[in-house]
Amino acid sequence: MQQIYTFGVKTEQPTAMFDITQEVQNVVKESKVKQGICIVFVTHTTAGITINENADPDVVRDFMMEINKIVPFEDGYNHFEGNSAAHIKASMMGFSESIIIEDGRLLLGTWQGIYFMEFDGPRIRKVRVKIIEG
Numbered sequence: 001m002q003q004i005y006t007f008g009v010k011t012e013q014p015t016a017m018f019d020i021t022q023e024v025q026n027v028v029k030e031s032k033v034k035q036g037i038c039i040v041f042v043t044h045t046t047a048g049i050t051i052n053e054n055a056d057p058d059v060v061r062d063f064m065m066e067i068n069k070i071v072p073f074e075d076g077y078n079h080f081e082g083n084s085a086a087h088i089k090a091s092m093m094g095f096s097e098s099i100i101i102e103d104g105r106l107l108l109g110t111w112q113g114i115y116f117m118e119f120d121g122p123r124i125r126k127v128r129v130k131i132i133e134g
């Protein structure tokens, strides 16, 4: 039985996308698993995980600009905590990604990176990684 790996992400803005590809790749390397599935999961309700381009930083800027328009910070929400926009964005993004491991490496496209999505920062967050050999 393989363990669950955990690493932290410290966010400094209310909303942000952090490229965590290298951290996840380090976990895969540490596991010594050559073939399998890597599941990246966040145990939060106002943060998410996605995969997208990591070459041009303008993609991240445009992404955050648009998602903050689609789900504005203030819109007459009812939730007492005042962070409904963050909950909605997190569910839109989803809380996990599964990536194939091939030859001990994440099988990502040339331009793909794994992103931690902060929607209610700044906070200290945790990312969980489970690796299934096979």
Ligand code: ZN
Pocket: 079, 081, 082, 083, 084, 087
């Ligand atoms: Zn809340």
